[in-house]
Amino acid sequence: MQEEGHLHHEGRRWRRCQQLISYSSTFLERITEHIRKKHEEDQSDVMAAMKYILSNIILSNKDETSEVLQTLTDLRATLWRFVEEKIVYQSPEFFLLVLLLFWPDENQHQCLHYNVDLNTVVENMKTAFNRKYQKHFRSRYLRPLFFLGQDTGLKRLVHSWKIYDLGTKHRNIPKQERKTWASLDWGNGKLWQHSSIQHLLFRVYGVFRKQQLFACVDGQEIAIYSDQAFVSYQGPVSFFLGFTIRGPMAYDIRLSVAPGRYECRVTGLCWECSSEAELEYLLSDWEDVGEFLEQTGFQPCGPLLDVTLVSGELTAVRLPHFLCLGKHASGSSPSLSDAVRVLHVEEAGVSIEPCQLSCHSAGLLHSRFSPRGVLVRTGFSVKAHCEVLIYCTLTAHLTLHVYLVPCDAKMIESVQKQEISSIRILKPHPDISLQMKNRYTLSTSCSSTITPQKLKLRYNSQTPNYFEVYIKDGNDDFQLRLTSEEEEPLWKADIRSAEYSRSLSCGDERTGLSRHYGFVLSTLKEQHLGNSGTAE
Numbered sequence: 001m002q003e004e005g006h007l008h009h010e011g012r013r014w015r016r017c018q019q020l021i022s023y024s025s026t027f028l029e030r031i032t033e034h035i036r037k038k039h040e041e042d043q044s045d046v047m048a049a050m051k052y053i054l055s056n057i058i059l060s061n062k063d064e065t066s067e068v069l070q071t072l073t074d075l076r077a078t079l080w081r082f083v084e085e086k087i088v089y090q091s092p093e094f095f096l097l098v099l100l101l102f103w104p105d106e107n108q109h110q111c112l113h114y115n116v117d118l119n120t121v122v123e124n125m126k127t128a129f130n131r132k133y134q135k136h137f138r139s140r141y142l143r144p145l146f147f148l149g150q151d152t153g154l155k156r157l158v159h160s161w162k163i164y165d166l167g168t169k170h171r172n173i174p175k176q177e178r179k180t181w182a183s184l185d186w187g188n189g190k191l192w193q194h195s196s197i198q199h200l201l202f203r204v205y206g207v208f209r210k211q212q213l214f215a216c217v218d219g220q221e222i223a224i225y226s227d228q229a230f231v232s233y234q235g236p237v238s239f240f241l242g243f244t245i246r247g248p249m250a251y252d253i254r255l256s257v258a259p260g261r262y263e264c265r266v267t268g269l270c271w272e273c274s275s276e277a278e279l280e281y282l283l284s285d286w287e288d289v290g291e292f293l294e295q296t297g298f299q300p301c302g303p304l305l306d307v308t309l310v311s312g313e314l315t316a317v318r319l320p321h322f323l324c325l326g327k328h329a330s331g332s333s334p335s336l337s338d339a340v341r342v343l344h345v346e347e348a349g350v351s352i353e354p355c356q357l358s359c360h361s362a363g364l365l366h367s368r369f370s371p372r373g374v375l376v377r378t379g380f381s382v383k384a385h386c387e388v389l390i391y392c393t394l395t396a397h398l399t400l401h402v403y404l405v406p407c408d409a410k411m412i413e414s415v416q417k418q419e420i421s422s423i424r425i426l427k428p429h430p431d432i433s434l435q436m437k438n439r440y441t442l443s444t445s446c447s448s449t450i451t452p453q454k455l456k457l458r459y460n461s462q463t464p465n466y467f468e469v470y471i472k473d474g475n476d477d478f479q480l481r482l483t484s485e486e487e488e489p490l491w492k493a494d495i496r497s498a499e500y501s502r503s504l505s506c507g508d509e510r511t512g513l514s515r516h517y518g519f520v521l522s523t524l525k526e527q528h529l530g531n532s533g534t535a536e
Helices: 002-017 025-041 046-062 072-083 092-102 118-132 160-168 189-193 195-200 286-296 334-339 409-418 497-504 518-526
Strands: 146-148 157-159 203-209 212-217 220-226 235-243 248-257 260-263 270-273 277-284 298-300 304-311 316-320 340-346 349-353 355-357 361-364 371-377 386-392 398-406 423-425 439-444 449-451 454-456 467-471 478-484 489-495
Touching: 025 046, 046 072, 046 092, 046 157, 072 092, 092 118, 092 235, 118 220, 146 160, 157 160, 160 195, 189 195, 203 220, 203 248, 212 235, 212 248, 220 235, 248 260, 277 409, 286 298, 286 340, 286 349, 286 371, 316 371, 334 340, 334 371, 340 355, 340 361, 386 409, 386 478, 386 489, 398 409, 398 439, 439 449, 439 467
Parallel strands: 220 248
Antiparallel strands: 146 157, 146 235, 203 212, 203 235, 212 220, 235 248, 248 277, 260 270, 270 316, 277 304, 298 371, 304 371, 316 361, 340 349, 340 371, 355 361, 386 398, 386 423, 398 467, 439 454, 439 478, 449 467, 478 489
16 A cells, blocks of 8 residues: 555656646756756766756757757767666666667668667566556556657657647637646547648658567667557558657557558458558547438448548458348348448538448448448447446445447447546457347346446447446455346356456556656655746
8 A cells, every 4th residue: 555655646746747848948957957966976876867868858848959958969878878787677767768869860860879779678668667567557548758759869859748739739629628638649540630740750660560560760670569450461651659658659550551451450440452552540530420410310330430541542441330230141131231321521521322231341332531430220220249348446445337338449449538547357248249229237146236227238439328336345256247128148247356356456546647757856846946946
C-alpha cells in the first residue's frame, strides 16, 4: 500500500509536470539553470544528468532561442558517459532519453560517432518498463511523450503537448468541452490529418514483417510498437514516430503494399491490389450521418471506415460486418440482398449502394474511396457475432463492468476508451450469434447485485451500455452466465479470484499515469525553487 500511495503521488506530479510547457520561458530557464548546477556538483549522478537533459528538451520546446540551452551534441556527450557503462539495470526514463538523443538524424545524413544499438536500447527499455510499471499499468493505454520532428538538433524532439495544442485549438468546440491532453485520442487518425501537424512531424519509413513493425533507419531495423495490426500484410510502411515510456510507437501508419491480398486484424478491412499502392484508413463515427440513416431506414452493422488511397490502385475492397448470415451465407437470398447496403459518403452527399455480401465482409462494387460502412435495413431480423467484454474497476469492493457488444472495431474501441482506468479480464466470446435488439440477462453463481437486470443488444459506438456486477465479499471463484429472455443459456465464463485480485491490488492508480517524467517536477517543487517560481 505504501508503494501504491507513492505512485498515486507521483501520478499527480506527472500531471502537473505536463503543464510545465505552459510556463514562461524565463521560469523554465531558471529551472534549467538550477538543475545544471546540481548536475555539475556531481557529474557521476545519473539522475541529475537525466534531469538536466530533460529540462533542456522541455525548454527547447518553449523557447528554441534561449541562451541557456545546451546543444544536442553536448547533451549526447553528457548521457554517453552513462551509456558507455552498459548498465542494463536502468530505469525506462533513462532508455527513453537514450532513444530521444541518439535516434539518427535522417535529415542531416551525418554519422552520430556513437556506437548505439537501438534495438538493444528498445529491448532494455521494455524490460525496465515491465519491471517498474507493468503491474500498475497492465493493459492501460500509454500516451506519447515526444515525437520525432522534421527540424534538426533539439528542435526535432517535439513535445506531445504541441501536438495536442495544434490538434485542438483550431476546432470550433467550446473550451469546457475540449479534450484534455490526458483524454486526447492519440490513436484517432483524424488528429494526424491537420496540415500543421503533417508539416511539423517527420515521416519515418519502415516495414511490417511477421506482424511486427520495424523502423528502417541508419542501416538498422528497429522494433516499433503499433496500435494497428495486419494479419497478412508484409511490406513497406511509413508513419510518425512517437515515444512512450515503454518504447517507440508508430502513429498514422500508411501502407505501401505490394501486389497481393491483405486483411487488417484490428478493423477487419480487406483489400487486393495488382500493383504497388499506398493507403491509410481510420475508424469514423456513424453519428456524423445519423440523420441520413434515420431518414432512409437503415442502421449500421459494421464500422464506418474512412479509406484514403494515397497512390496506386486497389482491385478489390471488402468492408467488415458483424452479421451472422446463417442459411443466407451465400448472400443470394433476395430479401437479404435487398436489406444490406453500403454507405458512401462524399463531398456531393451521402448515398447507399448494393454490395457483394459474404460471411464476414461486404465487397464494394465500385472502388471509390471515402467513408464507407455496411448497413442493414431497420426492422430486418438479424443475428450478430458478439463479444463479451469484462472490466474490473479499481474500487474497494469487487465491481465488474460487463459489456455485450457486436464484433465491431469501433464499439470495442469505445469500450476501451470508456474503461481506460479499469483492467480487462479476457474471456472467450459466445459460440453462438445473438439476435440484435433482444434483451439478455446476466447472472452470477454467487451473491451479487447486477444493474440493469436486462440489457438490449444494440449498436451504439459512442457510449456502449453495460451490466454492473457488484460483489461485496469477493474472495472466491465464481461464474458469469448470460441467458436469453426465455432463460436459454447462451454463454458462461469462470472468473477466478486471482484474476480480479490482481486488478484490485493496483489500488487508486486509476489515472493511467506513472512516475515517469516526474523527476523534473520534484526538482521544481521539492527544492528551493519551488517557493519562488510563478507561472505566467
